[in-house]
Amino acid sequence: MAEPVTLAIETTDGAARAGTLTTPHGAVATPAFMPVATQASVKALTGDEVRMLGAEMVLANTYHLLLRPGPDVMRALGGLHGFMRWPGPILTDSGGYQIYSLGHRVQVTDAAVTFRSHLDGSAHEISPERAVAVQEALGADIIMALDHLTAQPAAHADDAAALARTLQWAARCREAKRRGDQALFGIVQGGLHLDLRERAIESLEEIGFPGYGIGGLSVGESKAEMYAMLTRLHPLLPQHKPRYLMGVGAPEDLLEAIGSGVDLFDCVLPTRLARHGALFAPTGRVNIRKAAYRAQEAPVDPNCDCPACAHYSAAYLHHLCRSGELLYHRLATMHNLRFLFRLLAEARAAIQAQGFAAFKERFLAQYKPADEAVRVAQRRKWQARQQRKAD
Amino acid sequence: MAEPVTLAIETTDGAARAGTLTTPHGAVATPAFMPVATQASVKALTGDEVRMLGAEMVLANTYHLLLRPGPDVMRALGGLHGFMRWPGPILTDSGGYQIYSLGHRVQVTDAAVTFRSHLDGSAHEISPERAVAVQEALGADIIMALDHLTAQPAAHADDAAALARTLQWAARCREAKRRGDQALFGIVQGGLHLDLRERAIESLEEIGFPGYGIGGLSVGESKAEMYAMLTRLHPLLPQHKPRYLMGVGAPEDLLEAIGSGVDLFDCVLPTRLARHGALFAPTGRVNIRKAAYRAQEAPVDPNCDCPACAHYSAAYLHHLCRSGELLYHRLATMHNLRFLFRLLAEARAAIQAQGFAAFKERFLAQYKPADEAVRVAQRRKWQARQQRKAD
Numbered sequence: 202m203a204e205p206v207t208l209a210i211e212t213t214d215g216a217a218r219a220g221t222l223t224t225p226h227g228a229v230a231t232p233a234f235m236p237v238a239t240q241a242s243v244k245a246l247t248g249d250e251v252r253m254l255g256a257e258m259v260l261a262n263t264y265h266l267l268l269r270p271g272p273d274v275m276r277a278l279g280g281l282h283g284f285m286r287w288p289g290p291i292l293t294d295s296g297g298y299q300i301y302s303l304g305h306r307v308q309v310t311d312a313a314v315t316f317r318s319h320l321d322g323s324a325h326e327i328s329p330e331r332a333v334a335v336q337e338a339l340g341a342d343i344i345m346a347l348d349h350l351t352a353q354p355a356a357h358a359d360d361a362a363a364l365a366r367t368l369q370w371a372a373r374c375r376e377a378k379r380r381g382d383q384a385l386f387g388i389v390q391g392g393l394h395l396d397l398r399e400r401a402i403e404s405l406e407e408i409g410f411p412g413y414g415i416g417g418l419s420v421g422e423s424k425a426e427m428y429a430m431l432t433r434l435h436p437l438l439p440q441h442k443p444r445y446l447m448g449v450g451a452p453e454d455l456l457e458a459i460g461s462g463v464d465l466f467d468c469v470l471p472t473r474l475a476r477h478g479a480l481f482a483p484t485g486r487v488n489i490r491k492a493a494y495r496a497q498e499a500p501v502d503p504n505c506d507c508p509a510c511a512h513y514s515a516a517y518l519h520h521l522c523r524s525g526e527l528l529y530h531r532l533a534t535m536h537n538l539r540f541l542f543r544l545l546a547e548a549r550a551a552i553q554a555q556g557f558a559a560f561k562e563r564f565l566a567q568y569k570p571a572d573e574a575v576r577v578a579q580r581r582k583w584q585a586r587q588q589r590k591a592d
Numbered sequence: 593m594a595e596p597v598t599l600a601i602e603t604t605d606g607a608a609r610a611g612t613l614t615t616p617h618g619a620v621a622t623p624a625f626m627p628v629a630t631q632a633s634v635k636a637l638t639g640d641e642v643r644m645l646g647a648e649m650v651l652a653n654t655y656h657l658l659l660r661p662g663p664d665v666m667r668a669l670g671g672l673h674g675f676m677r678w679p680g681p682i683l684t685d686s687g688g689y690q691i692y693s694l695g696h697r698v699q700v701t702d703a704a705v706t707f708r709s710h711l712d713g714s715a716h717e718i719s720p721e722r723a724v725a726v727q728e729a730l731g732a733d734i735i736m737a738l739d740h741l742t743a744q745p746a747a748h749a750d751d752a753a754a755l756a757r758t759l760q761w762a763a764r765c766r767e768a769k770r771r772g773d774q775a776l777f778g779i780v781q782g783g784l785h786l787d788l789r790e791r792a793i794e795s796l797e798e799i800g801f802p803g804y805g806i807g808g809l810s811v812g813e814s815k816a817e818m819y820a821m822l823t824r825l826h827p828l829l830p831q832h833k834p835r836y837l838m839g840v841g842a843p844e845d846l847l848e849a850i851g852s853g854v855d856l857f858d859c860v861l862p863t864r865l866a867r868h869g870a871l872f873a874p875t876g877r878v879n880i881r882k883a884a885y886r887a888q889e890a891p892v893d894p895n896c897d898c899p900a901c902a903h904y905s906a907a908y909l910h911h912l913c914r915s916g917e918l919l920y921h922r923l924a925t926m927h928n929l930r931f932l933f934r935l936l937a938e939a940r941a942a943i944q945a946q947g948f949a950a951f952k953e954r955f956l957a958q959y960k961p962a963d964e965a966v967r968v969a970q971r972r973k974w975q976a977r978q979q980r981k982a983d
Contacts, residue, residue: 213900233803240911240912240915240917241908241911241912242912242915242917242918244917244918244919245918245919245920245922247899247919247922255624266914269914269915270886270887270907270910270911273887274886274887274907274911277887277889278887278905278907278908284905284907284908284911285908286903286904286908360932438956473943495661495665496661496664496665496668496669498669508638512638512667512677513677516661516665516669516674516675517632517669517675517676517677519661520631520632520660520661520665520675521631521632521633523660524631524633524656526631526633526635527633527635527636527918527922528633528635528636528637528638531636531638531918532920566944
């Protein structure tokens with residue numbers, strides 16, 4: 202049986218690749234960023250808007266949709282494509298990551314993960330088989346194997362044990378899969394240990410997957426460590442299969458990862474930052490809540506072609522943000538997503554013109570990333586908050 | 593000097609009138625409903641969407657915009673029209689109603705109203721002169737005189753005293769007005785006392801206004817009392833001037849008031865109800881949170897032409913509402929506003945065809961209004977909450 206999802210690589214430029222991902226619901230120009238429709242909605246936007254901004258594929262979260270509206274309703278309403286009226290390609294995660302970060306009383310055995318819902322405390326169990334069955338009800342074009350996560354950085358023995366379970370689960374997911382119109386991707390784990398990463402890739406290739414998620418990065422390690430690992434993974438991963446770096450969405454990270462041969466990304470960062478007042482600009486993030494924008498008639502970024510910058514002053518966005526207006530969330534989300542889609546389209550064009558390295562250098566010379574210490578502190582705070590909720 | 597805002601009545605059908613309101617920023621087919629852009633944004637929607645749904649004129653609240661972003665920023669950015677990029681007609685209220693319902697430590701003397709901001713407790717004063725000056729900075733096409741409100745039902749002596757102050761303030765507002773491209777409307781008060789209402793209209797006509805707000809209704813009295821007063825006001829009000837019934841937006845009230853010769857309406861009801869899960873349908877309000885909608889593939893109203901009903905299942909709206917998704921607010925708001933704009937367009941067509949009474953009867957035979965006891969209890973609760981906040 203022909204694989205339902207394939208990647209045709211059209212140009213390479215160093216390790217970077219420009220290609221086309223073919224899926225049952227259409228083609229995606231790669232490298233590509235998938236905005237996150239956690240609960241079957243990219244927060245604040247309609248599908249038409251998401252597409253108009255430049256998205257060709259979106260991601261939805263199995264954990265959330267399993268709890269609400271549930272796989273039965275979803276199947277009855279035509280799966281995610283019918284439910285959220287998104288006719289294009291969709292990827293669903295396995296639910297694992299959200300179970301670990303949002304669920305209560307999470308317990309992991311070789312058989313399955315059990316947890317209580319963050320919504321109503323109800324008990325649930327996700328085995329590799331059930332992760333596949335739920336994702337078959339959701340009906341995305343790409344579905345993900347259930348994996349076992351460790352908080353990074355972790356000791357070699359911990360990562361090795363988690364990897365062993367991840368590989369066993371990957372085989373069970375492969376075995377459980379029934380639908381022929383979905384591609385099941387394996388997930389490469391192994392933390393910051395290159396030998397484990399090598400073992401992961403070899404074992405997953407033996408089981409046989411048409412594409413790979415790169416997991417266990419952007420989960421607590423430094424950016425330098427993440428970049429170094431991506432560089433090392435490039436020659437180890439099969440060249441002709443799609444590679445999806447999970448949960449990465451900062452502009453500087455996207456360019457580094459594209460430079461190491463990654464094809465697909467997803468992250469809540471652009472949409473979440475937007476809702477909190479942080480907007481992408483060529484020189485870095487700006488905080489629209491600052492008093493400096495109170496009376497600025499010019500848009501946030503005069504060179505931006507998003508609906509917010511095309512129609513509204515920075516002063517209006519500042520006012521809407523400080524007033525807690527719902528329209529703020531839409532305009533800010535559109536701005537940040539458009540920034541990323543434009544960045545990825547430019548990166549793709551640079552690869553096609555064999556000029557990716559220079560493009561990346563030019564962008565990074567201007568763009569000042571958020572301070573890493575602040576970023577790490579924010580993540581720790583978020584994790585602690587999730588932990589408190591779970592207690 | 594020619595009045596900047598005039599009403600041409602094209603057809604009458606009993607007391608009901610169909611006409612065209614001409615303003616410096618364009619024409620409005622009447623009877624018309626103005627959605628409320630409290631803080632310079634109709635909650636969750638862009639101006640393009642508001643227009644596409646059928647709005648020709650919007651209302652903004654002087655109290656909120658005085659506090660944030662303030663008249664200076666507003667003036668610098670081209671007034672409300674430039675700030676919110678709404679090129680059509682706008683009406684601003686005087687700020688009085690919100691001061692009484694939201695402000696803290698409100699004190700009223702003949703000179704002015706003093707109050708503290710609900711945002712930061714800062715002290716402010718609004719005199720009739722300042723109410724006009726702030727509204728001149730905001731630059732709406734129609735601005736309203738500052739009035740003194742009483743909670744209804746009130747004793748004759750209380751309403752008489754409030755009316756005396758309202759009339760004195762109306763004259764001062766008229767005197768203070770500088771801009772020639774705005775119309776200042778007087779406000780008819782007097783509670784449920786017909787003799788006071790008569791005195792109000794006579795006195796305001798003596799001062800000279802190009803249009804009238806009908807105040808002090810829908811503020812605690814029964815619907816029957818409101819309808820009876822509207823019937824009595826019709827022959828007393830000058831026939832050729834626009835009449836604006838403030839704060840009324842329930843479908844049944846709109847039809848009753850149109851039947852008594854009212855031309856303009858505003859209310860947060862359709863947008864606020866939407867955000868709380870109550871959607872207008874031909875048979876009355878439906879609660880989209882109900883389990884009955886969990887798997888309903890059909891839209892909320894199969895005959896509705898709003899974007900929510902045209903594109904999405906009731907199940908998806910139910911899911912978005914229960915999940916607290918921002919998109920829910922947009923879709924629900926669009927649905928409720930479209931329902932009202934369609935209702936008013938149909939009412940206008942019925943007047944033009946001399947069939948308004950039959951149209952109204954047909955609509956009300958199908959449409960079951962929300963229970964009045966529930967409505968009154970909700971309003972009392974809301975008022976008590978505002979009062980507690982103010983203490």
